[in-house]
Amino acid sequence: MSKHDIDVVTIGRASVDLYGQQIGGRLEDMASFSKAVGGCPANIAIGTARLGLRSALITRVGDEAFGRFIREQMAREGVVTDGIHTDPARLTALAILGVRDADTFPLIFYRSDCADAALDESDIDAGLLARTRSVLVTGTHFSKPASAAAQLAAMRLVRGQGGRVILDIDYRPNLWGLAGHDAGEQRFIASDFVTRELSPVLGSCDLIVGTEEEIHIAGGSSDTLAALRSIRLRAPGATIVCKRGALGCVVYEGAIPDRIEDGAQGRGFPIEVYNTLGAGDAFLSGFLRGWLRDEPLTQACARANACGAIAVSRLLCSPEIPSEVELDHFLVHGSKLRALRHDAALNHLHWVTTRPAAPERIIALACDHRIQLEAIADEVGADRRRIAAFKVLAVRAARLVAEAHGGAAEGGFGMFLDGRYGRDALFAASHAGLWTARPVERTGSRPLEFEGGPDGATPGSLAAAMIEWPTAQVAKCLCFAHPDDPEELMTRQIRELQRVQDACRRQGRDLLIEIIAGKNGALASDTVARVVERFYAAGLKPDWWKLEPQRDPAAWAQIERVIAAHDPFCRGIVVLGLDAPLDELVASFAACAGQARVKGFAIGRSIFAAPARDWLAGRIDDDLAVTRMAETFAGLVRAWDCRGDATHDCAAERAA
Template sequence: MASSAQSPVQTLPKSLDLIAIGRSSVDLYGQQVGGRLEDMASFAKYLGGSPTNTAAGGARLGLRTGLVTRVGADHMGRFIREELEREGVDVTGVVSDPERLTALVVLGIRDRDNFPLIFYRENCADMALDVADLNPDWLRGTGAVLINGTHLSQPGAFAASVAAARLVKGNGGRVVFDIDYRPVLWGLAGLDRGEDRFVAHAGVTNRLREVLPLCDLIVGTEEEIHILGGVTDTVSALTAIRSLTNAVIVCKRGADGCVAFPGAIPAAVTDGLVVPGYPVEVFNVLGAGDAFMAGFLRGWLRDEPLERCCAWGNACGAIVVSRHGCAPAMPTWPELEWFLAQPSLPRRLRDCAELEHIHWATTRRHRYDELTVLAVDHRSQFEDLARELDADPARIPQFKALALKAVERVAGGDDRFGLLLDGRYGFDALASAADAPYWIGRPIEEPKSRPLVFESSADVATELTEWPLAHVVKCLVFYHPDDPEDLRERQERQLLRLFDACRKTRHEMLAEVIIPAGLPVDATTVARAIRRFYAIGVKPDWWKLEPAADPVAWRNIEAAVLENDPYCRGVVLLGLSAPEEELLASFLAAAPAGIVKGFAVGRTIFYDAARGWLANRLDDDEVVAMMAGKLKTLVDAWRRARADAMGGRAA
């Protein structure tokens, strides 16, 4: 047997837990399930590539991860880099290759057993990885390195993987080997057979075995154990592997869980450490192995017992097989904790509303401790103003572009600022805002409708598929919890439709609730409306609510939100054309409520400027200066009110 593969005692603290090396691609997942790849009409774009998925999955579980790969100096390469950064993965080792394109993979879900996929990897960036791409100082700062079998098929990538493994090993780290066998990427299957998992080949076996003396952990499916072992009998293959390494070997067995072999190989596979899987309905097996690796490493890299590492890996795999996609399906640590704590789970796991909500809420981009928004999504109000002033409504889009400039003047790139813009008159401003870091909200409702009517297609989900993912769907509903039953039910059905559409199209939702004029309001009214929304299953990411002078009302609102959705992003105050002095006073009442993150105010800021500009009494610069000044006044006032409230609390 080979000499012990156990790592020496680490003497220096590590800045990262894990650096993965290898494939990084854009996955284009067919959105029509149950048919041929030839017949799929639309595709969802996701982060992809086995080690990339594991790096992202590990970060979601709380590991400090990094990635070594190449991406093209193209749009898809920038997408990968940005997605990794959003996931919290260190991209120090991600190299942009100006001569090659980013790898693509086109995938589909045919049925429970067939998942056609095509690798677009002809001279792609990640397979050109080379030793020169390694950053030795950065690699020395990790506790472990994950190398990947597919990348051993290319000489340069093989050399880079081995060099990284030796460097990490020599600095007290551990080496993890994901066998990850894809015959097509070794030239052993037709280009249309990307889903094939096993073709016996002595050359592949010999190449993979070269890294075994470096390994502390080896993970693979039974087919992958067979290619590494060189035989198709699992025990014999394990025995052959054990003769070359003392590494812990983990054999993934799908729905049956996994079996770990920390020492000698027994006479039967089931005589190893058997850890059962979870009986869930399989929707998509792709990505499950990467999720298993992330879950297993969450335990193994923190020296948890081997059985617990296996259980976490199995749980992560079970969660991912129930979902569409690979990297975006990876669970977060709160999600995994919730899953493991349940005494029973539905077999059709993707229908578990609580689990899916935790997943959604804990994978949202960015965190907002403050949000101050200029709302210029008004449509009918601008039309009325143009009509009153006999101004050309074609000028309205130009004014909304000036509003973006006003925000930029105050914000200067600060992502705590945002805009509410509509697609009808604000399309050009929305396009310009795409390059800025600001929060963007966009209305979906027909102005002034009660009962609620959507401005777009009769199928609101179809409309949202055309919206960028960064756009938050804002829906204003004139609603009172004591509305007549038929009216209330009509509006609630619309809200449920919209909420479902937002989740399915991966858009955040902002619910703006205004109590209709003339109806009774007390300190409980808005809180009761919020509780009713939650009761019917609507969990908006944001609430936009009317300012209230009564601190009791805000305490009731905060309790209603936090008791039903502790993951809610928060509340922003709307303005209702209130004079500036009234808004400033309302900030003082709302500031002590931590659930309130700021405001989304419109007419108080823009109305006078719009009126003067449409009447040709103000020029562009004067309008921008006027709106920027009013916005800054409100921002400064909100921040003072919040600081005073927090200081009072601390005292």
């Protein structure tokens, strides 16, 4: 570890934001909310991490689910979490927000004796701060003596080792006790007290950032130029950034000029404003990306303006801050749309560069079958309701194999399970830590239709059904499609897949598209690749593909070329089984050896069909059914692992 392996440590607020999803409605009337990490320092820690800086956060969270959510999300974003302390006596801060119209954003802070407001000097870790090149403090945490002392201590430590101090004025009048609980949206109330509290801080700062209203409170004047000059007197060496909303920003390194505009500026980005909350945090994340790397101010301003523009065009705060890949694309290509939230290319880049991590491989026991298990139950005269219990046994089998290989997460083990018969099995798979995919299609439908009705079998609202799923569950959609299908049929199926993709993106959920072409036409070496190409041409970009086995390695090579050309961020391909004999499956594994995008398999009936028939007929008990499925699944895992090893004797796997 180098001495300064962290670029910036942010200090202060970390809350859970609940955003009302009914845009234009009153908070009184909100019916549902989206959850995200909030609070200026937490947002900036996430934003800078997404833009390639190494960031850390010093704050407090409660010893409850929301506190764990903040800690886990910070870790997922790559933020150093050593400075996040758990306060057993206090709850995590909470903010409730809405969008009433383009200029009105109702906001309620739940911060009475909350964890992050109790920050004090004991939370300041000298060892953590010794690793950073800069520290960011916020005006809000100078509103209370204990948190102010904590920030001042951090500033002294960082300045003492030659680091830089950043002040985000972050003025919230009601967090200073100047307005009531119902005034969370209010951005400015003149206060000599606040100005006096901030004044002695300014001289210890290398960078001071605020809106014009925040410049007014820090400088003690409602005249922006006068306020800037007052700040300059107290901070003669600081870089001052004045954020001006749609006008972008102006940066002053020396004397304050006679006109506000006569400072350094970067190009602006005229867009449609959707929600201004959190835009400043995105802006500062972008500015720090340039400033901490000593880029020209005009370049840092352009990054900052672009980040702010992207953020205000979307609903949430930290989740909407762009990644470095997304920002670079926007700076080079811009957008033809003023409403950036409708830009498909930008949204795709945002999704694939900020989505949760996934296993490097997927080794799954597929037991999402419905009509196939119903047919087996009917054949042996069993009650169909027993199918649900059998699916739980399948999860037990998968868990046994996963545990034998070091655990579900380590080995990428998973399940395909449905909601009609697999409700209890889905719970069991979640508790076992198994990666889980869940079907949305109406079984066997061609053209494609969706399940979603009250019985899980009849058509219904796709989005309404999926909103009840855990977001970790992958939506799987099987489409029987062949490149020689009639155009009307192909167009209809693509339209339905587009609906699934839209629902998944809105819910932050991975999408897996399964294609079976061989049941509806000849299967040549280019058949599946042609279907994949057609889907990409229609704007479909699933996170995963599930494809039928290809005996010809050239067929896999064609599929990989299509994916690489259209979506290099695709997570990969899993191979399905189609109830093939085990020796055929093992042979198909060998054909995809060496294909980097083929990440694993999802095999079902080849594993469970015979045990299901015997179990439903009462010929074997639970334990034997689990053992038989586990042995077959384990044999396929061994065959997969040795598929590319010509020196390995896989006779045992083939025999299995």
